[in-house]
Amino acid sequence: MIVRTPTQRKRRASTTDDDYSVFTPNQQQLQQQQQQQPLIIYEDDPNESSHPNSSSSSHQMLCTYQCRQMVKSEFLDAFSTAEKQLRDYQSKFESLNDDLCKSEIERKKYYDQLSYSEQELAGAKGREKALQEQLMKEVTDSQERFQKHIMSHSELEVKLRKEVDVRRHAESSAASAKEKVNLLEEKLNNLSESTEREKNRLHREIARLKKESKLSVSRISANLERMECRASYAEKESELLKRQLEDHSKQLNECLHQKSEIERKLLSFTFPSQEVSTTEVYTLVKHLQEELRNCESEVQEARRLKSLSDNIELMRERLSEEKGRRERAESELLKLQEVQLSMKELEDELMLWKFAIKEIPGISCSDDLPIKFAGLQKEVVDNMMKVGEISARLKLTEVALEAAENGKQLTETEAALTKEKTEELTFELKRLELTLSSVSGERDRLRNEANTWKKQKNVGPAGEIKNESLIQELEASLAEKECSIRQLENKLSDQKEVISRQYKEIMLLTERLNNEARRIKSLEREGDRLRSEISLLESKLGHGDFSAASTKVLRMVNTLAVDNEAKHTIEALRTELQKTKDKLQAVEELKGQSDVGNLIDADISEKLARLKTQIATLEKREERYKTVFAEKISVFRRACCSLFGYKILMDDHQRPNGIPVTRFTLQSIYAQSDDEKLEFEYESGNTNILANGYASQSEIAHQIEIFVRKMNSIPAFTANLTVESFNKRTLS
Amino acid sequence: MATRTITKDIITLRGSAAIVSEFFGYAANSILYNRGIYPEESFAKVKKYGLPLLLTQDNDVKAFITNLTAQLSEWLESGKLQRVVLVIMSKATSEVLERWNFSIETDNQVVEKGVSREKSDKEIMREIQAIMRQIASSITYLPCLDEQCAFDVLAYTDKDVEVPFTWIESDPKLIANPQMVKLHSFDTKVMSYFVLSSPLYRRFCSNREPIVLDVNLWRYLCRYTRLIHWFPTKMTNGTNNRHGIWCVS
Numbered sequence: 001m002i003v004r005t006p007t008q009r010k011r012r013a014s015t016t017d018d019d020y021s022v023f024t025p026n027q028q029q030l031q032q033q034q035q036q037q038p039l040i041i042y043e044d045d046p047n048e049s050s051h052p053n054s055s056s057s058s059h060q061m062l063c064t065y066q067c068r069q070m071v072k073s074e075f076l077d078a079f080s081t082a083e084k085q086l087r088d089y090q091s092k093f094e095s096l097n098d099d100l101c102k103s104e105i106e107r108k109k110y111y112d113q114l115s116y117s118e119q120e121l122a123g124a125k126g127r128e129k130a131l132q133e134q135l136m137k138e139v140t141d142s143q144e145r146f147q148k149h150i151m152s153h154s155e156l157e158v159k160l161r162k163e164v165d166v167r168r169h170a171e172s173s174a175a176s177a178k179e180k181v182n183l184l185e186e187k188l189n190n191l192s193e194s195t196e197r198e199k200n201r202l203h204r205e206i207a208r209l210k211k212e213s214k215l216s217v218s219r220i221s222a223n224l225e226r227m228e229c230r231a232s233y234a235e236k237e238s239e240l241l242k243r244q245l246e247d248h249s250k251q252l253n254e255c256l257h258q259k260s261e262i263e264r265k266l267l268s269f270t271f272p273s274q275e276v277s278t279t280e281v282y283t284l285v286k287h288l289q290e291e292l293r294n295c296e297s298e299v300q301e302a303r304r305l306k307s308l309s310d311n312i313e314l315m316r317e318r319l320s321e322e323k324g325r326r327e328r329a330e331s332e333l334l335k336l337q338e339v340q341l342s343m344k345e346l347e348d349e350l351m352l353w354k355f356a357i358k359e360i361p362g363i364s365c366s367d368d369l370p371i372k373f374a375g376l377q378k379e380v381v382d383n384m385m386k387v388g389e390i391s392a393r394l395k396l397t398e399v400a401l402e403a404a405e406n407g408k409q410l411t412e413t414e415a416a417l418t419k420e421k422t423e424e425l426t427f428e429l430k431r432l433e434l435t436l437s438s439v440s441g442e443r444d445r446l447r448n449e450a451n452t453w454k455k456q457k458n459v460g461p462a463g464e465i466k467n468e469s470l471i472q473e474l475e476a477s478l479a480e481k482e483c484s485i486r487q488l489e490n491k492l493s494d495q496k497e498v499i500s501r502q503y504k505e506i507m508l509l510t511e512r513l514n515n516e517a518r519r520i521k522s523l524e525r526e527g528d529r530l531r532s533e534i535s536l537l538e539s540k541l542g543h544g545d546f547s548a549a550s551t552k553v554l555r556m557v558n559t560l561a562v563d564n565e566a567k568h569t570i571e572a573l574r575t576e577l578q579k580t581k582d583k584l585q586a587v588e589e590l591k592g593q594s595d596v597g598n599l600i601d602a603d604i605s606e607k608l609a610r611l612k613t614q615i616a617t618l619e620k621r622e623e624r625y626k627t628v629f630a631e632k633i634s635v636f637r638r639a640c641c642s643l644f645g646y647k648i649l650m651d652d653h654q655r656p657n658g659i660p661v662t663r664f665t666l667q668s669i670y671a672q673s674d675d676e677k678l679e680f681e682y683e684s685g686n687t688n689i690l691a692n693g694y695a696s697q698s699e700i701a702h703q704i705e706i707f708v709r710k711m712n713s714i715p716a717f718t719a720n721l722t723v724e725s726f727n728k729r730t731l732s
Numbered sequence: 733m734a735t736r737t738i739t740k741d742i743i744t745l746r747g748s749a750a751i752v753s754e755f756f757g758y759a760a761n762s763i764l765y766n767r768g769i770y771p772e773e774s775f776a777k778v779k780k781y782g783l784p785l786l787l788t789q790d791n792d793v794k795a796f797i798t799n800l801t802a803q804l805s806e807w808l809e810s811g812k813l814q815r816v817v818l819v820i821m822s823k824a825t826s827e828v829l830e831r832w833n834f835s836i837e838t839d840n841q842v843v844e845k846g847v848s849r850e851k852s853d854k855e856i857m858r859e860i861q862a863i864m865r866q867i868a869s870s871i872t873y874l875p876c877l878d879e880q881c882a883f884d885v886l887a888y889t890d891k892d893v894e895v896p897f898t899w900i901e902s903d904p905k906l907i908a909n910p911q912m913v914k915l916h917s918f919d920t921k922v923m924s925y926f927v928l929s930s931p932l933y934r935r936f937c938s939n940r941e942p943i944v945l946d947v948n949l950w951r952y953l954c955r956y957t958r959l960i961h962w963f964p965t966k967m968t969n970g971t972n973n974r975h976g977i978w979c980v981s
Contacts, residue, residue, distance in 0.1 A: 196908070544817065544831060544906045546888055551814055554887045554895060555902040556800065656824050656880050 110446055117442060118474055124432055125481055131428060132488050138421060139495050142414060146502050149407060153509050156404050160516055163397050167523060170383075170390040174530060177383040180376055181533065187359075191352055198348060202341060213333060218652065220326055227319055234312040235583075237611070241305040242586065244608070248298055255291060262288065301608070309587060316583075320576070370549035377547060384534060391527045398520055401513060408510055419499070426492065436485070440478065645669050645722040646678075659683065663690075666718065670725035678721075680714070687714060699724075744848045749808035753801040755860060756834065759867060760797055760818055760885070761787050763832055766871045767820060769881050781860040800885055803896065807889060808836070811843035815888035819905045823880040828905045830874075 262284070357364075360372060546553070641647050649665040661683040668676060679690040689708055694700060700721070707717035758780060765775050765786045770793065775786040788794060807813035813836050820830040841847055886902060895901065 544833065544904050546815075546904065550891050551888050552891055552893070553902050553904050554889060554893075554899045555884055556796070557898055557900050 110449065113442075114446060114474065120435070121474075121478070121481070124435060128428075128432055128485070128488075135421070135492070143498070145414060150502075150505070152404065152407065156400060157509075157512070159397065159400065160512075163393060164516075164519070166390060166393065167519075170386050171523075171526070173379075173383045174387060174526070177380050178530075178533075180380065184376075187356065194348065194352070198344065202344070206337065209333075209337065213330070214651065214653075217330075224319075224323070227315070231312065231316055231319065233615070234308075234315070238305075238309045238312055238587075240611075241302075241309070241608070245302055245305065248302065252295060255295060259288065305608075313583075313587065316580070320580075373547065373549045377550075384530075387527065387530055391524075394520060394523060394527070401517060401520070405513060408506065408513065412506065433485070436478075436482065443475065443478065641669060644718070645726075646718060653681075668722055668725050670722065670729045672725075672728070676725075678718075689714065689717075745811075745842050745846070746809055749805045752808055752836075753805035755863075756804060756816060757797050757801045758785055758787075759834075759864070760800075760883075761785065762864060762867045763818060763820075764788060764793070764883060766868060767830065767874075767881070768877055769820065769883055781864060782857055783861055783864055785864065799898070803899070804887065807887065807893065808838070810893075811838040811840065812890045812893045813838075813887060814890065817886040817888070817904075819884045819886060820877070820881050821884065821905070823882050828907050829877065829881060831905070831907060831910075 357368075362368070362372060637648060646666040646668055649667075651663045651665070652660060653663050654660050661681050664680045664682060666678040666680065667674075671677075676694050677692065678695060679692055681688045681690055689695065689704060695704060703717055703720055707713055707720060761775070762785060764770055765772070765788075770788060770790060774788055774790050776789050777784050778787050779785070788797075804813060804816060815836060816834040818832040818834070819828055820832075821828050884905070886905065887899075
């Protein structure tokens with residue numbers, strides 16, 4: 001059976017290619033089915049009879065031979081056209097295959113590029129991750145370090161505040177101590193000035209008193225010497241008289257013995273020899289009477305001598321008494337001077353204490369003074385202790401400050417390093433962003449190209465779907481990375497803000513540190529100044545000054561000098577005692593001998609009288625000489641004074657080594673005050689000028705240097721001084 | 733391997749006072765000899781502190797120093813002695829020429845509580861030797877005393893100290909406008925020590941103007957001194973030195 005096919009439209013040859021393209025997929029599928037299915041000639045199918053339903057169709061499908069031929073021709077035409085179309089389609093297919101290959105190649109290329117860019121992205125992301133991790137680590141480390149530094153800074157700040165407070169307290173206490181020290185120093189200066197003035201005045205008075213005492217002592221010594229001479233003379237006389245007394249006593253005894261014999265003889269001779277020798281008896285009696293008278297006169301002389309010796313003893317006793325009185329007077333004078341000195345010192349001290357009581361606040365009576373001074377001293381000592389402690393703390397804080405500064409420098413360097421690193425990271429980020437942007441641009445371009453390629457070819461959906469899924473995955477990953485990059489950027493910006501804040505804080509802390517360092521230096525200078533003041537005060541204390549409130553100075557009473565003097569005096573007294581004892585014994589012997597009865601020879605009485613007259617004449621001559629000498633010496637002194645212009649006072653002294661020297665005091669008649677005196681010492685032909693207040697003046701000392709030391713001429717010096725003082729007097 | 737062990741002896745107040753007062757006696761003798769206060773022939777050589785020292789044979793001076801050191805020891809034991817000053821004066825004018833200042837600081841803890849300290853004998857001896865050598869060497873820079881001089885000893889005590897009958901209160905015998913010279917300083921472990929002071933010296937030059945040279949050692953507190961030593965020694969009865977001697981430089 002021939003399948004009756006509907007008549008096909010007659011197609012134009014030009015439109016065949018176009019129609020091919022216009023065919024719908026269903027039509028294309030039908031054509032393909034038709035092409036695939038073989039042409040079956042429709043014949044009546046014997047089976048159709050059996051199938052009455054199919055007969056209608058066969059009737060419909062029956063055509064004539066012509067129709068068959070026509071159909072054949074049409075079929076052949078269609079077949080040729082189909083073959084043409086096929087060829088066209090094949091060529092198109094080939095071209096499309098070529099295009100597909102090209103597109104595949106290009107797709108592969110793009111895929112490779114994509115993979116490369118993905119790899120680059122992954123690498124960049126890895127690097128970014130690593131950098132971010134490193135950054136995070138560094139940021140965390142720097143944060144930790146900053147936190148630590150901030151903690152340390154805060155601790156140091158607290159310490160600094162404490163030290164500043166302590167320093168303020170110490171400064172205030174040091175200032176108050178300084179003020180007190182200044183006040184005390186002023187008082188000390190005033191006290192020292194007043195003591196020096198008093199000392200000078202006392203020295204002058206002592207010098208004057210010494211001179212007066214020396215003059216009095218010299219006078220007394222002269223008197224003593226005179227008395228001693230008299231006493232020695234009297235002793236010698238008494239010895240002589242004693243010897244004479246002894247002789248006379250012996251003679252007396254002999255006379256008595258003779259007298260007794262004579263009396264015996266007289267008694268024996270009275271009876272028998274009355275007639276014989278009356279004249280002899282008369283002469284004997286007369287002789288004896290004369291002798292008796294002589295003896296009586298000698299006894300009277302002896303008694304007078306005895307009275308003289310008693311007087312001598314009395315005088316000696318008086319001498320010793322006067323010596324004792326003189327010594328007592330001298331000792332009392334010394335004591336008086338010491339008492340006066342101590343009195344004046346006490347008065348001065350009282351005045352000073354009164355002034356101190358008035359000036360120092362918080363004191364109502366003198367008992368409060370030592371307490372106040374002790375308190376002040378304690379305060380000073382405490383303040384010095386505090387100053388020492390503060391200086392030690394200052395040193396510790398300096399050390400801590402130095403450590404903090406070092407730490408600050410370290411942190412600054414680290415901050416600079418982190419800054420640099422952050423800058424590098426930012427640069428890196430920017431670069432990555434640029435690469436990302438470039439990669440995203442590339443991606444977009446690729447995407448557009450892929451879309452265009454998709455549009456051009458709706459073939460191979462599976463590979464394209466894969467590519468699209470890959471691209472979508474890449475895009476999704478890119479989007480994620482972009483989000484993470486943005487987050488990191490946000491974090492970086494936050495950290496930058498934190499770093500900038502910390503940097504500002506560090507700058508503030510460094511400014512504070514610098515201020516504190518300056519304050520520390522100023523405090524160090526003050527501490528050095530206080531230490532120098534302390535050393536000065538310590539040197540003053542070391543000089544020997546002491547606080548009378550807490551300290552007293554003691555010394556042994558019986559010093560070696562006193563012991564020596566006492567020993568000397570004891571020895572001298574012992575020798576004098578021995579001498580007086582010897583004299584007493586001698587006088588007692590004399591007394592014993594003179595009590596019996598004295599026979600004095602006429603020669604001895606004459607000798608005595610002669611000696612006495614000689615003594616009297618010598619004494620008179622001595623007194624005359626003295627008066628004449630005094631007159632002459634006064635005339636001589638007045639003449640010297642008028643001729644040379646100086647009042648000269650002569651005084652004898654004895655040096656500690658026992659050498660006697662003569663001291664001359666010269667006062668110019670043109671002197672304007674009593675203090676202008678020159679002192680010279682004369683010893684065995686050498687004259688030396690002595691130092692005193694007047695000679696130590698600059699002008700006088702200069703003249704002494706020139707005339708005395710260099711030119712060795714004291715007269716030239718005195719003459720020059722006279723001329724200068726005369727000029728001053730006349731000018732004034 | 734043998735190691736050197738540092739032996740330390742216990743130091744108490746009583747022994748310290750005895751040793752310090754004894755040292756003052758020897759130091760005073762050394763000063764008297766070196767300054768020529770007494771003639772050389774009146775001194776005899778003795779061995780003490782490992783050094784040949786000179787002691788006066790004058791009975792009066794001996795007795796004086798003995799009584800003095802006994803009293804000083806008593807005051808040291810009570811912790812009442814602050815300073816001892818040896819003053820050299822001119823015999824003729826009684827003017828103070830030199831002033832040797834020995835300052836003392838007693839550890840109040842030891843005085844009040846009776847605690848003890850430790851120090852080795854060798855170190856003690858070494859310190860004393862150094863001080864005695866310094867006294868002897870001071871004559872190299874001090875001028876000679878041309879005139880005849882006498883000496884006296886002043887004791888600076890607390891105000892509440894009872895004055896013995898052989899002692900009287902005195903003025904400090906200061907020198908006006910002195911020049912100060914400081915010698916070596918020593919610090920002590922337990923803070924009691926003498927301060928050796930060099931003399932205050934007054935000299936007349938050719939034009940008879942007084943030139944005052946005051947050489948004075950002063951003590952420093954522990955924080956200001958560098959070399960500070962004790963010289964306690966061990967006594968047979970267990971009492972040891974508590975005071976230290978040091979010089980200031």
